[in-house]
Structures are given as C-alpha cells and as structure tokens.
Amino acid sequence: MRDDVCFRPAHELADLVRSRQLSPVELMEACLDRIHRLDPVIRAFVTLRSEDALAEARQTADRIARGDEVGPLAGLPLAVKDLEDVAGLPTTYCSLPFKDNVAQRDSVQVARLKAAGAIVVGKTTTPEFGYTFFCRNLLTGATLNPWHPERSPGGSSGGSAAAIASGMVPLATASDAGGSIRIPAAYTGCFGIKPQFGRVPMGPFDVIPWGGLTCYGPITRTVMDAALYLDAVVGDHPSDPHSLPHPRYSYVERLREPLPRLRIAWSPTLGYAVVEPEVLREAEAAARAFQELGHEVDEVEDVFPDPAWAWGIVEGGAMWMRIADKVEKHHEEFGRGFLAMAERGRHVTQEQYYRAQKVRADLVNRLWQLFERYDLLLTPTVATEAVDARGHLSMEIAGRQVENPLAYIPFTYPFNLSGHPAATVRAGFTEAGLPVGLQIVGPRLREDLVLQAAYAYEQARPWAHHWPRDIGAQPSGASPS
Numbered sequence: 001m002r003d004d005v006c007f008r009p010a011h012e013l014a015d016l017v018r019s020r021q022l023s024p025v026e027l028m029e030a031c032l033d034r035i036h037r038l039d040p041v042i043r044a045f046v047t048l049r050s051e052d053a054l055a056e057a058r059q060t061a062d063r064i065a066r067g068d069e070v071g072p073l074a075g076l077p078l079a080v081k082d083l084e085d086v087a088g089l090p091t092t093y094c095s096l097p098f099k100d101n102v103a104q105r106d107s108v109q110v111a112r113l114k115a116a117g118a119i120v121v122g123k124t125t126t127p128e129f130g131y132t133f134f135c136r137n138l139l140t141g142a143t144l145n146p147w148h149p150e151r152s153p154g155g156s157s158g159g160s161a162a163a164i165a166s167g168m169v170p171l172a173t174a175s176d177a178g179g180s181i182r183i184p185a186a187y188t189g190c191f192g193i194k195p196q197f198g199r200v201p202m203g204p205f206d207v208i209p210w211g212g213l214t215c216y217g218p219i220t221r222t223v224m225d226a227a228l229y230l231d232a233v234v235g236d237h238p239s240d241p242h243s244l245p246h247p248r249y250s251y252v253e254r255l256r257e258p259l260p261r262l263r264i265a266w267s268p269t270l271g272y273a274v275v276e277p278e279v280l281r282e283a284e285a286a287a288r289a290f291q292e293l294g295h296e297v298d299e300v301e302d303v304f305p306d307p308a309w310a311w312g313i314v315e316g317g318a319m320w321m322r323i324a325d326k327v328e329k330h331h332e333e334f335g336r337g338f339l340a341m342a343e344r345g346r347h348v349t350q351e352q353y354y355r356a357q358k359v360r361a362d363l364v365n366r367l368w369q370l371f372e373r374y375d376l377l378l379t380p381t382v383a384t385e386a387v388d389a390r391g392h393l394s395m396e397i398a399g400r401q402v403e404n405p406l407a408y409i410p411f412t413y414p415f416n417l418s419g420h421p422a423a424t425v426r427a428g429f430t431e432a433g434l435p436v437g438l439q440i441v442g443p444r445l446r447e448d449l450v451l452q453a454a455y456a457y458e459q460a461r462p463w464a465h466h467w468p469r470d471i472g473a474q475p476s477g478a479s480p481s
Helices: 002-006 010-018 024-042 050-066 108-115 158-165 182-188 223-233 251-255 277-292 308-323 327-333 336-346 350-373 414-418 447-460
Strands: 045-048 077-081 119-124 171-176 191-194 215-220 263-266 296-299 376-380 422-429 435-441
Touching: 002 024, 010 024, 010 050, 010 223, 024 045, 024 050, 024 077, 024 119, 045 158, 050 119, 077 158, 108 119, 108 171, 108 223, 119 158, 158 171, 158 182, 158 215, 171 182, 182 191, 182 422, 182 435, 191 223, 191 447, 215 223, 223 251, 223 447, 251 447, 263 277, 263 350, 277 296, 277 376, 277 422, 277 435, 277 447, 308 336, 308 350, 308 414, 327 336, 350 414, 376 447, 422 447, 435 447
Parallel strands: 077 119, 077 171, 263 296, 263 376
Antiparallel strands: 045 119, 171 215, 191 215, 191 422, 376 435, 422 435
8 A cells, every 4th residue: 555655646646635635644654664665775865864754744744634725745755866955964966075065055946845845855866976877976886777676777867766766755856967857767767857948946056057058857757747846946046047037837737738739850860879779669659659649740860960079078167167176185085987077077178168169059059940840859868778787888889889978868968058948758668678768859948848748648658557666675664774
C-alpha cells in the first residue's frame, strides 16, 4: 500500500492531501520508508532531513484539520538538487571542499515551492558542480539508475531523476546548463522540462553567472506534475536580472485547453549527431505519434552546425569562475575530471569567447527561421541508452568513432545556448530495458506549448503506470546507512 502511494502522480497526491483523503504524515512516512530502503543502494541523496520533514508534515496535517488554507503543493515531499540552496542544509555541490558549506537562505525557487506547501526531504546528488552527464562524485560515489544497477541515471540532475523514477519522492528540483534536466529524465524514463531561459528565477547569487546557459526546472513522473510545479515557481525576482515576468496564465490550465493542429519538424540527427539505432528507432516511433494525433510532421536535417565548441567555451569559463578562489588551497580535493574541465575554462581568451557568442547568435537566428515555419521541433533526447554508472565512456557510438564526449548528448546543449524551452518524454525502451527519450523543443517563451504537446503525447502513449522494480532494497523500516 505504501509503495503504491509513492508512485502516484504529484498532482493526484496534492488533491488527495487537500481533500483529506490522504494524510501528509502518511505520505511522508511512505516516501521516507522508500528512501531508507532504496537509497543505500541507489545513492540519490547527499543529505536527508527525515525528522524535520516528518515534523513539517504533521504541522501541515494540523493546518488541514483546522480548515486553514494550504498551498497547491501542501504536504508533497520535495527533493532539491544539491546545486541549490536550502536554508540550514549544506550546499555541497557534491564537491569535497564544500562539504560543510551550510546555506543561510533558500533559493528563490525553493522558497516558492515551500510557500506552495512542499516539504523538503533532502538534497540530491550531482556530478561535482554539475559538470558532466553521468552522476558520480568523490563525496557520495556513483548514483545508480533504478532501471539498471550498472547504469547511470545521467547528469547532472541524476539524484533527482533517480529519486523520482524509484518512487522516493513525487517532486524534485533540477537544473540544466547543457541538458542536465533532459538527459537524466530521458535515462530514467521521467518527464523533464527546461523552461525558457529566465522563466524560473535562479537567485540569490553570490556571483552572477556569466554563461547564461542554466535554467531551473522540474523532473516529474507526469506532465501535469511539471505544470503544477511551474505554476508555483515562475515569475521574475529582483535577485535575478535575467528573470522573466510571470506569463499571466496557469500551465495547469493550459494543459486543459485543446491543442491546435501543429506543424512539427522531426530531426533524427540535426545534421551532425550519431545515434544508436535502438534509440533512433524508439524516438522516431514516438515522433510518429504526433502524426497519429493529427499533426503535420516533416523530417528535416542540417538544422544548424554542431555548436559543441561554443558551448564548451562558454560553460568552461563559467565553471572556472565558480572555483577560482578555491583551487590553490583545495586542488587535491577536486575530482580530476571536473578540475580538468574547469582549468580549460581558465584559459578561455576574449577572442574565443567572442567567437563562441557569434556561433550562439547564428544558432539563435537559424532557430528563429525554423520556428517561422514550424511550431515545434522533435529530436531524440540523447544519442545512446544510459551510460555506465562509473562514467566509463566508449568513444564509439553506433559503430562510429566520436572525438568529444558531447557526442553522447548532441541534442541538448544547443538549446541552452539558444535559451529555447525543451522537454523530454518517454519514447520507449531499448532491448536492454532502458528508457529512451523524445525531445520536444518550442519557440522562445512557449514552454506552455511544449507542455501541451507533451501532455497530448502522454495521453496517447501513457507511461505513468510503468516504473522499475526495486534494486537492492533493504527490508521495510530499515534505517538509512
């Protein structure tokens, strides 16, 4: 019974809690029980606040019993990616030099989720400072994919995705600078959306990020859950100069509106990607579902040249900025892969940065032209099934040699450079039983249309009933290690 509750969609749980059909205490106890049984193996969490979360669930139950007004997320357990601040908890960035870095305040996103009634359960794992697309670090080790104990849930929001896919929590925060929402959501069969850049405020900042790549957003089990989450967090904030005004509509209400007939572009490679045949097969079949729904779908190629070099320049420089004042004292404590990437960013020249911005401008212009002709763009979300949990990558995809690890994620980082909203839905499975994602990209400022299309697809090909079996679970009631 408890496990059944844990896999209910967040929007259903929210309705049950507010209507007094489900106690927030019962829900919290069920989620904590799963965390304590599964997390010693999956390692999705860096920090837990079990007792405090349970106490807050009791307070929520008391308010509901008194008839007090509660928020739309009242009583829902929430996991927060450990690149984001929760007051009183360490923000470690999953990096040894920051293991005791206790946050003094909530991020704007966390504060808004709390104000809507969500209860923070703990902080989830990420590769060090979110630098790569598999989830392993020196602080917590490798996080495992609930679908396969030898595979990664992806990165950088791997802990959040693993927690959602395994039923540990119904809601989780994530962030995306090169695919870090969409990659782990695809690897674990979840829904994830990177909203338009600036849609969800990212402040408060100690240093304003100079890359302009990163967005906050949710990883959830259903599209409606993501809409409910976004309704709670969007809107500008004085701490974030890039934040956008509130769109003046509800994403949940948008999902209830009929989707007009769309003209959709499907691109299997964008003109440069190498994709595993199984992944391409499942993504292409998912794209055809939009034809079955009555939309026009055209195959397009050579959408734009690969902007991997430009993304590496912008992201590398931003990564170095985060740790520059720590390197001399803590050099030996940083992971070698992370430090190598950051130190490459140290040597980015003004000319290289300028050239990268020219590539970025060309990308934006090409997408402007594409979205003059099409309402949406579909691609595979990633090029392969979930990678090895330890991060051991073959530099061969579909029998072809690749030179850059970004070849594994060729469809995600372009839309961080451009800022466009993009989501991933579950397309199907490989023969190994691993999920495959289909990416849905929308015009600027139109994550509502992306959500509507994803919701229509989900209604036609529902996935919320199928989640992985428990891997290595301890007996019910076991304590966390």
